[in-house]
Amino acid sequence: xxxxxxxxxxxxxxxxxxxxxxxxxxxxxxxxxxxxxxxxxxxxxxxxxxxxxxxxxxxxxxxxxxxxxxxxxxxxxxxxxxxxxxxxxxxxxxxxxxxxxxxxxxxxxxxxxxxxxxxxxxxxxxxxxxxxxxxxxxxxxxxxxxxxxxxxxxxxxxxxxxxxxxxxxxxxxxxxxxxxxxxxxxxxxxxxxxxxxxxxxxxxxxxxxxxxxxxxxxxxxxxxxxxxxxxxxxxxxxxxxxxxxxxxxxxxxxxxxxxxxxxxxxxxxxxxxxxxxxxxxxxxxxxxxxxxxxxxxxxxxxxxxxxxxxxxxxxxxxxxxxxxxxxxxxxxxxxxxxxxxxxxxxxxxxxxxxxxxxxxxxxxxxxxxxxxxxxxxxxxxxxxxxxxxxxxxxxxxxxxxxxxxxxxxxxxxxxxxxxxxxxxxxxxxxxxxxxxxxxxxxxxxxxxxxxxxxxxxxxxxxxxxxxxxxxxxxxxxxxxxxxxxxxxxxxxxxxxxxxxxxxxxxxxxxxxxxxxxxxxxxxxxxxxxx
Amino acid sequence: xxxxxxxxxxxxxxxxxxxxxxxxxxxxxxxxxxxxxxxxxxxxxxxxxxxxxxxxxxxxxxxxxxxxxxxxxxxxxxxxxxxx
Numbered sequence: 001x002x003x004x005x006x007x008x009x010x011x012x013x014x015x016x017x018x019x020x021x022x023x024x025x026x027x028x029x030x031x032x033x034x035x036x037x038x039x040x041x042x043x044x045x046x047x048x049x050x051x052x053x054x055x056x057x058x059x060x061x062x063x064x065x066x067x068x069x070x071x072x073x074x075x076x077x078x079x080x081x082x083x084x085x086x087x088x089x090x091x092x093x094x095x096x097x098x099x100x101x102x103x104x105x106x107x108x109x110x111x112x113x114x115x116x117x118x119x120x121x122x123x124x125x126x127x128x129x130x131x132x133x134x135x136x137x138x139x140x141x142x143x144x145x146x147x148x149x150x151x152x153x154x155x156x157x158x159x160x161x162x163x164x165x166x167x168x169x170x171x172x173x174x175x176x177x178x179x180x181x182x183x184x185x186x187x188x189x190x191x192x193x194x195x196x197x198x199x200x201x202x203x204x205x206x207x208x209x210x211x212x213x214x215x216x217x218x219x220x221x222x223x224x225x226x227x228x229x230x231x232x233x234x235x236x237x238x239x240x241x242x243x244x245x246x247x248x249x250x251x252x253x254x255x256x257x258x259x260x261x262x263x264x265x266x267x268x269x270x271x272x273x274x275x276x277x278x279x280x281x282x283x284x285x286x287x288x289x290x291x292x293x294x295x296x297x298x299x300x301x302x303x304x305x306x307x308x309x310x311x312x313x314x315x316x317x318x319x320x321x322x323x324x325x326x327x328x329x330x331x332x333x334x335x336x337x338x339x340x341x342x343x344x345x346x347x348x349x350x351x352x353x354x355x356x357x358x359x360x361x362x363x364x365x366x367x368x369x370x371x372x373x374x375x376x377x378x379x380x381x382x383x384x385x386x387x388x389x390x391x392x393x394x395x396x397x398x399x400x401x402x403x404x405x406x407x408x409x410x411x412x413x414x415x416x417x418x419x420x421x422x423x424x425x426x427x428x429x430x431x432x433x434x435x436x437x438x439x440x441x442x443x444x445x446x447x448x449x450x451x452x453x454x455x456x457x458x459x460x461x462x463x464x465x466x467x468x469x470x471x472x473x474x475x476x477x478x479x480x481x482x483x484x485x486x487x488x489x490x491x492x493x494x495x496x497x498x499x500x501x502x503x504x505x506x507x508x509x510x511x512x513x514x515x516x517x518x519x520x521x522x523x524x525x526x527x528x529x530x
Numbered sequence: 531x532x533x534x535x536x537x538x539x540x541x542x543x544x545x546x547x548x549x550x551x552x553x554x555x556x557x558x559x560x561x562x563x564x565x566x567x568x569x570x571x572x573x574x575x576x577x578x579x580x581x582x583x584x585x586x587x588x589x590x591x592x593x594x595x596x597x598x599x600x601x602x603x604x605x606x607x608x609x610x611x612x613x614x
Binding site: 166292 | 544546552555583584594597605
């Protein structure tokens with residue numbers, strides 16, 4: 001270069017801009033060929049159309065341009081994100097045309113919890129948008145799995161806890177797919193294990209699990225990071241076998257929890273979720289068995305009672321058909337007999353007529369009468385004989401009873417009584433006789449005094465007609481009539497002649513008077529009338 | 531009344547389904563509104579289900595195996611000793 005300045009010449013080497021820029025470039029690249037830089041992403045607008053990324057990394061006081069070449073960007077697990085706190089590695093290089101330097105980023109990773117959380121949230125949103133966490137994708141766990149697949153570290157507390165709890169509740173066939181649960185390869189191993197279990201064909205030499213537990217013990221967010229990796233989340237979401245995640249402690253959440261069919265708070269909790277308690281099931285089955293038997297018995301008993309009740313109400317089949325049957329039998333019987341009965345009746349009619357005819361024939365009547373006669377004869381003879389026999393028997397009976405003693409006794413008795421009675425008769429008769437005689441005497445006297453004889457004795461006469469009837473009136477006397485005149489001392493015949501009737505009236509009148517006055521004594525006297 | 535030849539579908543029935551069906555059968559029997567023929571059929575099925583459930587419950591065996599990937603990339607198993 002030429003010395004053109006008025007300033008004193010100097011032996012200081014003159015640089016061209018290009019040379020200086022080149023020198024600076026070499027210096028910077030030599031000195032900062034590999035740097036690890038912690039910064040915040042700023043001005044990030046995604047990859048350029050060229051595929052490269054241009055943005056800034058800054059902190060409170062400085063800023064440096066950053067570039068991620070296309071090839072590197074595609075390999076990045078964590079993409080730059082505006083405001084993301086990152087740790088990048090790369091080299092410093094310059095951009096001579098505009099006096100700039102920049103860092104060419106080789107790797108990028110989030111720095112600090114906030115950064116990781118931001119990534120997690122972004123990834124969650126993205127995968128949720130794909131529907132990987134949809135409730136609809138969740139499948140129910142089998143109630144009682146035969147085979148339990150466990151994806152975890154084969155050593156350590158986690159697998160022990162799971163196995164112990166499984167053994168406590170319901171011992172099962174457990175297949176452990178050993179994986180690293182932390183570190184670079186962890187995510188890929190876990191995803192491969194999940195896919196590996198799913199790849200086991202049912203009925204193959206290795207039993208296909210009915211449920212998968214993906215488990216890991218507690219740790220920092222970074223420790224658990226494998227379970228946030230997309231490859232793991234996708235494998236879990238795609239698993240056809242129901243999957244239970246149990247990563248970290250209850251408060252730790254990872255993306256696999258969202259993709260899993262069920263999230264268990266702890267590995268022990270996962271074991272509790274996948275198998276029921278065997279003892280409880282046994283009790284439940286026992287209860288059901290008892291109810292089953294009881295119900296069946298009661299059911300049958302009830303049915304039997306129903307049948308019995310209905311059977312009681314049901315008429316017997318014979319009862320249903322019996323009346324018809326009876327009618328049929330009756331009709332059949334009558335049918336069979338009807339004909340013969342009919343014939344018989346006609347026959348009977350004929351017989352009767354014939355009999356009547358026969359009876360009416362003179363011969364028959366003769367025979368009948370002679371039979372009657374004969375019968376009567378027989379009866380007569382028989383009756384006579386029977387009568388004789390009976391009488392004889394009676395007689396014999398009586399004769400046998402006949403003894404002389406009672407007769408004699410009665411006889412004596414009667415004799416005595418007769419004597420006594422005779423005496424009494426004699427006595428009473430004499431008395432009676434005397435009495436009667438006396439009374440007769442007095443009566444006779446009375447009669448004597450009252451009779452017409454008395455009147456006659458006083459000089460009256462009675463005129464008697466020829467019939468010896470007293471004549472009471474002169475009118476009854478006719479001339480020449482023969483009469484008798486009765487007087488006290490006798491009677492004389494006389495003939496009526498002439499007049500003069502007066503003397504006749506008095507006797508008859510007085511006689512009538514006498515008779516009337518004597519009537520009571522006449523009555524009394526009648527006792528002795530003959 | 532007992533049928534020793536359980537229907538083949540029961541043998542492959544998961545425990546929960548078998549238990550549920552048994553419960554349903556018991557419920558129906560207890561309600562008593564099943565036709566008689568069917569009641570006998572479902573009782574027998576209940577017996578079979580019960581047997582199946584008990585078999586599944588008896589078959590509680592703990593086998594712990596670890597998956598190993600052979601040289602051909604195919605998984606195999608070997609016993610896992612967790613205490614080791």
